[in-house]
Structures are given as structure tokens and as C-alpha cells.
């Protein structure tokens with residue numbers, strides 16, 4: 561069976577974009593492949609989060625994954641720092657990662673530009689640790705967004721290089737995975753761009769009904785179509801994209817017709833959109849609340865997940881040490 565690994569940094573809460581872009585597909589995928597889902601808390605340390613909030617962030621995402629339907633009986637779900645074997649693999653891989661290629665990584669250059677006062681070594685070796693995450697389980701597929709493709713490219717390069725240097729056929733060339741179809745990209749509510757956590761344009765899975773209504777009613781639109789069958793402006797196209805994800809096809813068709821005949825009332829459109837978003841989010845939010853207040857359950861899930869992930873990690877490390885010449889006495 562193919563192995564799939566997905567990682568998410570433990571910063572902030574998940575939004576509708578995460579849900580429709582990835583999470584919802586993970587829930588289906590977990591039955592078709594051997595899936596590893598992990599929360600990258602080591603990675604999040606590169607930007608120095610408040611230590612008093614790190615654990616809470618990890619717990620939030622864990623609860624959200626479980627609430628969305630990731631089943632710990634089916635998939636392996638774990639916290640990166642519970643499997644410190646990844647740090648050893650990262651160290652071993654770093655021996656064949658060249659400083660020059662790491663410095664040329666777009667995400668690193670971006671961080672250097674934005675935070676010149678915090679150019680730490682962890683940021684430079686971020687792609688090595690990410691490669692270690694992936695190669696630790698010799699994952700065939702990695703579902704990632706566009707912004708992570710370069711990191712995955714580096715992972716493949718490190719894998720190829722390792723195989724070549726040691727004359728083995730050990731690491732697979734992990735490829736991006738898009739669930740066999742075009743990914744749904746959920747735009748933000750502020751008129752342009754995709755939904756994100758930093759932009760303040762998103763609906764979070766833990767938002768209350770009231771908060772969702774407020775956010776949707778404030779969504780950017782335009783002054784309305786002036787002639788029949790005119791194309792959508794970007795903000796209105798975005799609203800319809802979200803509606804496509806959450807509303808009944810007949811509802812979407814109804815509002816598109818209203819738009820085409822210049823009879824659309826954005827207030828009515830937004831009211832409907834808010835209710836349809838609530839229909840998706842409210843049950844998930846309720847499960848998030850129940851799960852995140854059940855520390856015993858969460859403890860069981862991560863303990864079990866870590867044990868499964870460590871078994872897989874130990875196998876890989878035993879092989880890699882052997883291949884690199886570290887033999888037991």
C-alpha cells in the first residue's frame with residue numbers, strides 16, 4: 561500500500577480553506593493508503609512562538625483533525641516532537657545538504673527579508689527537517705500546497721543524493737499529491753487572495769455561528785452588475801466559490817441566475833451563505849469542543865500515534881545508520 565504523509569505547522573487554528581483544501585480529502589484518503597498525519601511543532605519553533613501557547617496550539621489542531629474525521633484507529637496521527645528520531649534523521653541528512661542550496665530556498669530568503677533579526681540555523685535547515693519528516697516513513701505521496709513544492713523538490717533531491725552516494729535504492733522520490741483532482745482553493749472574504757490564518761479573512765472551524773454571520777455579512781462584494789450576464793468581479797467570484805463548496809447546487813444556481821439578470825441582492829446572498837457555512841462548521845465545532853475537553857482521549861490518541869510512528873521511524877533509522885556505516889558493536 562502507498563504511504564502518504566501530511567504535516568501541518570502548529571500555528572493557529574484551521575479555517576474553511578484548510579478543511580475543503582485538504583482535511584476533507586484526508587478523511588477519505590485515510591482508507592485508501594497508509595496515512596501519517598503529524599503536527600510539526602519542532603518546525604513552528606523556528607519563529608519562536610510563545611512557549612506558554614505552543615501546547616495549546618498543538619492541542620487545538622489535534623482536536624480539529626479528529627473532529628474533521630481523521631480516525632486514529634485507521635491512520636497514524638502524531639506529534640512531531642513525540643518522535644525525536646526525526647531529529648537524528650535530520651542530522652544525518654544534513655551531512656549531504658549543502659548550505660548554498662538551503663540559502664537559495666524561497667521560504668528561507670523570504671524569512672531573511674521579513675525578519676533579518678532572526679535568521680537562525682533552524683530556519684536554514686527547515687527543509688532538511690521536513691525531508692526527514694517525509695523520509696522517516698519513506699512516504700510516496702505528500703499532499704502539499706504550492707508554497708511547499710520547493711521543499712518537496714529538495715526532499716527528492718536529498719533522497720536521490722543519498723541513494724546515489726551510498727549506492728542504494730532506499731529512499732523513494734516523494735511526490736506531491738493532489739487527491740487525483742484539482743484542489744479546491746477557498747478564497748478569503750476580503751475580496752482577493754486565498755483564505756489564510758494571518759490575513760484575518762477566514763472562517764475558522766471553531767468560529768461560533770454568530771461570528772460566522774458577522775464575518776460573512778462583512779465580506780467584500782461590489783456595487784452590483786449593471787448589465788445582464790456580466791462577468792463576476794473578483795470579490796463576487798470568491799463568494800460564489802465558497803458557496804460552491806458549502807451550498808446546495810440549486811442554491812448556487814438560484815443566486816447565479818439572480819446575478820445574471822441583475823436582480824441579485826448581496827445581503828440575501830450573504831445571509832444564505834452564512835447559514836450554509838454554519839451547516840458545515842457547526843457540527844465540526846461541536847466535536848472540536850467535545851474532543852479538546854477530553855484530555856484522557858487526546859492522551860491516548862497521541863500516545864498510540866507516537867508508538868506507531870516510532871516503530872516506522874526506528875526501522876528507517878536502523879537502515880540509514882547501517883547504510884552510512886554506523887554499525888552496532
Ligand code: TRP
Pocket residue numbers: 565566567568569600603689690693694702703704708711
Ligand atoms: N512546511 C510545512 C508547512 O509549513 C509543514 C511541514 C513540516 C510538512 N514537515 C512536513 C508538510 C512534512 C508535509 C510534510 O506547511
